Amino acid sequence: MDQHLYEEKHPRSSVKKEDSSEAKVDPRLKNTEWCTCGNCILLPTLTESICCREVVEIASRIPDGASCVCDDPYVTKMLKDRKHLIFLYHFVLSDLPNPPEVARELSESEIRMLAYRAFSCWVYGNFGPENCEPIPSCFVSLIRQTFPSPDHKCNAHHDNPASEMGAVDFLY
Numbered sequence: 001m002d003q004h005l006y007e008e009k010h011p012r013s014s015v016k017k018e019d020s021s022e023a024k025v026d027p028r029l030k031n032t033e034w035c036t037c038g039n040c041i042l043l044p045t046l047t048e049s050i051c052c053r054e055v056v057e058i059a060s061r062i063p064d065g066a067s068c069v070c071d072d073p074y075v076t077k078m079l080k081d082r083k084h085l086i087f088l089y090h091f092v093l094s095d096l097p098n099p100p101e102v103a104r105e106l107s108e109s110e111i112r113m114l115a116y117r118a119f120s121c122w123v124y125g126n127f128g129p130e131n132c133e134p135i136p137s138c139f140v141s142l143i144r145q146t147f148p149s150p151d152h153k154c155n156a157h158h159d160n161p162a163s164e165m166g167a168v169d170f171l172y
Helices: 002-010 073-079 082-094 106-126 139-145
Strands: 016-017 023-025
Touching: 002 073, 016 073, 073 106, 082 106, 106 139
Parallel strands: none
Antiparallel strands: 016 023
16 A cells, blocks of 8 residues: 555554543554564554554565565665674765764764664655655564664654654764
8 A cells, every 4th residue: 555545544643632622632643453474563653653564665665575674674684784884874975075084973862863764765765854654553562672762661752753764863
């Protein structure tokens, strides 16, 4: 299912008002029954609660015989590799008009953001921070496990929303 069709079926608001003025949470936010790859986690908004198999551009990257985009060799070998992500960081810095002479050490949060951005560029091309697309829940889970926060409290409230994860603002 492409993102447009997904949004038609699942409006962006995660809370619906009922006549009794009680809020009802969308069932998609209570479980991962919507996940067809088997690797998704619960995230706090409908926009973030997507499976890699629901977005055509991402599903096309799933290797033959695999069930999840996280099984692609580029994901397993490159996007989980800290050295590769730091290389990408230096590569991007070299294109800036006034790059810093020495790049600083990156936090785990920034490494995760680089992985999300690299994933977005791999799937959608270089589209810029103003045109972010959500990152599938399965990939968010993989990256959080690979690059956990130092306090081990990395969750949806510590990372940016998936709709913003492709933008690596600390680079600009």
